[in-house]
Amino acid sequence: MNQQDTIRADVLVVGGGPAGTWAALTAAATGASVVLADKGHCGSSGATAAAGTGIWYVDPDPQARAAAKASREALGGHLADHRWMDRVLDRTWELVDDLSLRGRYPFPRDPAGREVRTGVQGPEYMRRMRIRVQRAGVRILDHAPVTELLADRSGTVAGAAGIRLRGGDGYRVQAGAVVLAAGGCAFRSGTLGCHPNTGDGALLAVEAGAELSGMEFSNAYAIAPEGTSLTKTAYYAFATFLHADGSVLDGAGGARGRSVIARALADGERVYCVLDRADDDVRAAMRLGQPNFFLPFDRLGIDPFTEPFPVTLLLEGTVRGTGGVHVTGDDCATAVPGLYVAGDTATRELICGGFTGGGSHNAAWAMSSGSWAGEGAAAFATSRPAHRWGLRPLGGAGLRPAAGPAGPGAPGADEVVTAVQRQVLPYDINLFRTGAGLTAALAELDIVWAAVRTGLRPASAAARDVLRAREAAAMTAHARWMYTAALARTESRGMHRRSDFPATDPAQHRRLRVRGIDTIAVSPDRVRQAVGA
């Protein structure tokens, strides 16, 4: 890195997906000065821009709301919170209307001429969000990953340092408050749009002293045609899954029967799929609804409605899982003064407990939590004088190894990522969880972590190498938090399934809070009694 330039702002938003852009918009609307830094390009980065998503947008009719809240309560293991579900439904209703009226998102219309606002196409949604953020006067830093937070002497977060991938120099933002909206962690499994989603937000937050919650709910896997990135799963509701000989794979399904597919894949079988439950009307609607779903098929010359194609399951970790940074207030504050979280960086247990299917709740959460975090951060920043001197960088792993100059045997970033993937991607470890399997995997991850701490350093001073080392550290940390929590929950609940504890244990009806970097501690956290349930 060469010399650093310093930018001053009231609020720094880290990440430019849905959560980050909503945070930047709402912070700017209060009159605060806002900088948004994206690892890639705000408007095309992240899990949403490349895909498209349903939105948990529900009419304020009490019956419709009650049904919406009840629909996933059992799936989520009854860990959601009704007050938060109500807040998110209310706020999402307002924000989606705003997306139509002021964002001019071209929602489709039903035959009666009313806009259908229950879903968005990713490229269109995020392109428009970028335009809105720019119009609001937010300064956007593209290709400028944040590598570490800065804190003042009291431990209050007061900015961040990062690097510019295009240009190579470092930069610092001195800010009155920081919103982390950097996505979840998909462990570079190849799932759509998630190459940059390496769990950076959780690492930055925990280094500053924040806690995590729900990290055991981190083993979502999505269906993709083998060898492709297209993890769009809704249309597999029309699928039949087959053995290699063409016979039906009993019990396999796009939603509930996904573990049957995983079992077969884990046993070394190839699993095939054909969308032979879609009639002509459904086929036509699919093309309109999700044109990118068809990219692999059209480009490979496969008719997915008649020709079986092989499928795989790709890990989506805490992107479609629900674990993330623990939220301490209605404004999405954390345990660290000046630090706010939104979107997949934050825990989504508050609205969906231990399970989401992606989209829907996560999309509503990204908007709502983003807007609350933006408001909260702006209020915090403008309520106190800015600290500009004596700021301390908080980054450790991957940036500042404990050992001296690089010696032989020090791991490289790619090696670390491969070692972590070996423990988190296999269905037999992460989906079909057992105490023995998790313990062995965690022991391996602890060895990787020790090597990261003492020896992982960027391969060169080039910005890309600095980023890769930091990402490798973030993924290692994420995996350890994940499996530590998974070991502590000795039952099956939500997406967390323990083969050695297949039943749900009423005594474990609680959330699990995780803290610490080198030494990780877990403690139970009470679920607020459901109001109006």
Next chain:
Amino acid sequence: MIEIVDRDRCISCDRCVEVCPTNVFDTDDAGIPFLARRQDCQTCFLCEAYCPADALFVAPRTAPRDTGPVPVRLGGYREAIGWGRGRAPGARSAIGPPLPAEPPPRLPAAAPRHTRCDGGSSGVCDSLGP
């Protein structure tokens, strides 16, 4: 994975360089983007969607192909989402099918549209594409 940057079509607007979430592109001395960090490509198709000249092609497989170029139609994804001059945004008509709570019955097998996959006795594809 990104496969094609068509030098003849490229108008040197640098849009792909800007929007690529993983910073795959740099530009050469002639101002044409090239794949400086192709291994970072995440196969998200967004460079293609943003290219106003339909000069890019992303192959659907995430691994690089070792065979030569195949005839492809450039600009198909951009057209499908309705981006570009004179087009209506695809979002405007994006109403997918209602998703069933339980899978509907299988439909009688139709004759395959074509027989790309020889598939041996099983009659299924051995792999996705070449």
